[in-house]
Amino acid sequence: MDDEDPIRLSAPAELPGEDTQAHRFGRAREAQATAVTEDYVELIDDLVTTGGEARPTDIARRLGVAHATAIKTIARLKRDGFAVSRPYRGVFLTEQGRELACRVRARHRLVVEVLTTLGVPEEVAEADAEGIEHFVSPATLAAFSAFLDRRDR
Amino acid sequence: MDDEDPIRLSAPAELPGEDTQAHRFGRAREAQATAVTEDYVELIDDLVTTGGEARPTDIARRLGVAHATAIKTIARLKRDGFAVSRPYRGVFLTEQGRELACRVRARHRLVVEVLTTLGVPEEVAEADAEGIEHFVSPATLAAFSAFLDRRDR
DNA sequence: TGCAAAATGAAGCATAGGCTACAAATTGCG
DNA sequence: CGCAATTTGTAGCCTATGCTTCATTTTGCA
Ligand SMILES: [Mn+2]
Ligand SMILES: [Mn+2]
Ligand SMILES: [Mn+2]
Ligand SMILES: [Mn+2]
Helix, strand or coil, X not given: CCCCCCCCCCCCCCCCCHHHHHHHHHHHHHHHHHHHHHHHHHHHHHHHHHHCCCCHHHHHHHHCCCHHHHHHHHHHHHHCCXXXXXXXXXXXXXXXXXXXXXXXXXXXXXXXXXXXXXXCCHHHHHHHHHHHHHHCCHHHHHHHHHHHHXXXX | CCCCCCCCCCCCCCCCCHHHXXXXXXXXXXXXXXXXXXXXXXXXHHHHHHHXXXXXXXXXXXXXXXXXXXXXXXXXXXXXXXXXECCCCCEEECHHHHHHHHHHHHHHHHHHHHHHHCCCCHHHHHHHHHHHHHHCCHHHHHHHHHHHHHHHC
């Protein structure tokens, strides 16, 4: 059926269709647009669960951004219904925020586990996963899960 | 050795150190910052190789963005030494651009191959890889390569 | 050959997500 | 208790990356 062309060193034998390619890039742009939100809700949920509260300063320090940046992003989270907060009180997730945090954390862990299973060193896996996680679709997550199950037993 | 805590449903037993976590997020932000550049040079190289030239309009259509957006991004590529172009002529990569395109393409392919090997459907793998690729470090790439070698034989 | 269509470029606008600098509120401690 | 340190908030600035609109240049074809 597919007669493999000889491998070229510098370019694909054929490009995908324009629409197909545009769609792929569009999907990646959409995923990127939610990445920051996902990281914040996951972190806030972690902080609240382990320490009882999530202060803007702590959030900023853990993300490695200026506190003013964190505060502005938190304002967007509130605007979009993921969090609530009152002046000088910590930030808390809404039901919608907790739901997102839960999914995001599960996905993050699964990505890390797949990476380490493939032989990626723990710390590298954690670092790479911080970016990779946002682009892993449900179908890929399912495949990851099945792969780990297959391996475990 | 590592006495596993009982799995918690909603939060990690312990958070990573602040500095560690900040460093991971910072790495992801850096990778993100180069993602658009990487996609453009890979695409331009593909277009030039398969069609002899890369016109702004074609680039825009394949990326799914307005032509004005592509033109502005191309200006950045030129500013940063990855491409050259003269008015109304196609865009061409510099040596630096080709070098980047080559690395980026190899990485893209390796990511897709690993995903499909793990059981991710071809088209999903291509779509997810478009985002994932930008966050895969050299160490992870090496692990991916080793994994595929192991499997192939 | 001349003109309409297509491609290219420029300008202006918006949002996200960074930053620094400064102001105000809260906390905690001597 | 009162003041200094910390935290929080605000304002203003920047770049990247989108967009639409309009002008200009090229191209292709009748
Ligand atoms: Mn992340
Ligand atoms: Mn994460
Ligand atoms: Mn990509
Ligand atoms: Mn790619």
